[in-house]
Amino acid sequence: MTYTKRPDGRKFDEPRKMEAKVGIIKRADGSAMFKMGDTIAIAAVYGPRELHPRFLQNPERGTLRCVYDMLSFSVPDRKRPGPSRRGTEISMVTENSLLSVVNLDQFPNAVVDVFINITQANAGTRCAGINAAVMALADAGIPMRDLVSAISVGKVGDKVVCDLDKDEEDYEEGSTDIPVAIVPRTGEVILLQLDGSIKKEELKEALKMAKKTCDDIYKIQKKALKKAYQEFQNE
Ligand code: CDP
Numbered sequence: 001m002t003y004t005k006r007p008d009g010r011k012f013d014e015p016r017k018m019e020a021k022v023g024i025i026k027r028a029d030g031s032a033m034f035k036m037g038d039t040i041a042i043a044a045v046y047g048p049r050e051l052h053p054r055f056l057q058n059p060e061r062g063t064l065r066c067v068y069d070m071l072s073f074s075v076p077d078r079k080r081p082g083p084s085r086r087g088t089e090i091s092m093v094t095e096n097s098l099l100s101v102v103n104l105d106q107f108p109n110a111v112v113d114v115f116i117n118i119t120q121a122n123a124g125t126r127c128a129g130i131n132a133a134v135m136a137l138a139d140a141g142i143p144m145r146d147l148v149s150a151i152s153v154g155k156v157g158d159k160v161v162c163d164l165d166k167d168e169e170d171y172e173e174g175s176t177d178i179p180v181a182i183v184p185r186t187g188e189v190i191l192l193q194l195d196g197s198i199k200k201e202e203l204k205e206a207l208k209m210a211k212k213t214c215d216d217i218y219k220i221q222k223k224a225l226k227k228a229y230q231e232f233q234n235e
Helices: 085-099 125-139 200-234
Strands: 018-022 030-036 039-050 063-070 110-120 149-156 159-162 175-183 188-192
Touching: 018 125, 018 200, 030 125, 039 125, 063 085, 063 125, 085 110, 085 125, 085 188, 110 125, 125 149, 125 175, 125 200, 149 200, 159 200, 175 200
Parallel strands: 063 110
Antiparallel strands: 018 030, 030 039, 039 110, 149 159, 149 175, 175 188
């Protein structure tokens, strides 16, 4: 059961290569891309705009709506298009994570829509989606107390690892997948899901790994946002 080598040769605490870009969809009010190895997430934000039908409106503050979708040809076996239980669950956990930082008090009766599309999936898509969505919200100028950075950690065989890919998630001797989202400045954990089993000490080690990687993701997100606005200023 000793897990000695990762399929792509990474160290156990090493995430896949990451890339971020802000302002990729002109018609959206905010947009961003976040890539983690072969997993690619694109997020588009529309709003704040008046919410229809009107009975859904909240006169106290604006409403945030997230829709996560994995495109049919994002995976080797074509995924059936349209809503699914998995998509509904991921949309919900994404929305809840973003609600921890977004402040919509200034926008009563309005809605901010966030659409997340996974164009290529190789595990970790909910985390890549959250990373892209929060940058798209910042790009749309939505008030937020911080960004959110997310990464999946876990256990493959007997090793605690960072950023599992699909081969590792499917490891035949067993794997545990723990998507984690963190508010980087405070270190607050706002999403933690656990698929599999893990010992207390190993979970602590995995969370430490998540914290460290989220600090790096935060830097990448901030850099992409700054770059977009520098380009805007130079136009
Ligand atoms: O993507 P994430 O790890 O957040 O969620 P998951 O439900 O644990 O899915 C893990 C991976 O399984 C996805 O990233 C896809 O690569 C793959 N998958 C798939 O091939 N076909 C599906 N219908 C659903 C997921």
